[in-house]
Amino acid sequence: MITFVIFSCLLLSCTGQESPKINPFSPLIKPLIGGKTSFACQALSGSLPFNILWFKNGVEIKELSSTRIRTSEDVSVLMIDSISSIHSGNYSCKISNRFGSDVYSIELKVEGPPFWNEKPVNRSIKYGESASVKCSASGFPKPKISWKIFKGSWINVESSDDSVIRVDGEILSISKAHSKHSGRYGCSITNGVQPNLWTEFNIDIDGI
Template sequence: MEVIEGNWTSFQGRVILTSFVCLALTPVESLKGKDGSLYCELSGTAPFQITWFKDKKPLMESRKYKMVSEGSSATLHIIGIESSDTGEYECKASNNVGSDTCQTSVKLREPAKIVDKPDSLSVTAGDIAALEVQVRGTPELVPKWFKDGVELASGRKYKISFSRMISSLNVLSAEKMDSGEYTFEVMNEVGKDLSKINLTVLGGCLSLTWRFGISRKVCLV
């Protein structure tokens, strides 16, 4: 027998055993709690011995992982993908001639969600009304602020920012007419969430002082 480019052949030209190549391993981006599957396509002579790895550690068949090998393909089913399932995955296949590997990744796609916000806020006329909402989710997150159904934008009246998963709306020099219900909305490719915040702008405050040094701040609505 002779060796040609790593493949074993007979002089009659009939292939007895060939090395193989791992052709493809498709990455997975999944919603939390959903199942996901990694497919590894192989080219070469069966039978193959398949080993799956996550972050360089071998995986075993379990309730979490289901492994299927059929002909020139191998599949790893991941049941109920959670944050702990994200990472780098590797499919290693071998036969009597050699081995090859394919690498890919599993990522979690989390819908946009509001995790913390005030229900209401009261400020004195002339002050800055600062509304803040904390969110989470897979980027790219798109936050929006509304009042009376109209989307707000940064300008002389409002200053809007979004940094470190916190969206802020500052109502500059708040007036009585700024009182009302504000709606915050955040969305990404896989979901949307919204909440409402009531803003009350008080008419002004007076500092009243009684005998014996007793004082009190009274705000007019």
């Protein structure tokens, strides 16, 4: 009996025991702000049944008002309506069955104005201590961040000739806070697509 089962499997090449293989895909429609696009993820091979999931930046996608998923036996279509720059990111399709899985990823770049990830807020820093403030945004093209300080007019922090204040991209750091560091600060974010982002915040030094 065992010999017969092995022989039968060899004759049939065990075609009923195959892990899935995804057909590489790209957006079916060029992504434009305000428009629509979709991705079709299909298994080239593999044994049914399949479980098909979609992910954006590693997080599973659930159906929302602007995102729809239609899945059949061996293909799944992800549809995005009313595209905005927030839809930019890495999209992955994972097809799995009881014999294994396959994943295919593609980056969707939607040109649009920057949008906030994190706005800086008012800060109180004790005299002589250190602190940092974060100003972060996403978008495509990649946003550029500029830190400002008000000294009668807005000037770049890098031009303030203060070695205690350091700028590293989206992080503004102050070491050994001094009374001269009290004041009004600003964060400007641009990427060549209007509108730009701008926000202001206060830094107060306590214990002076």
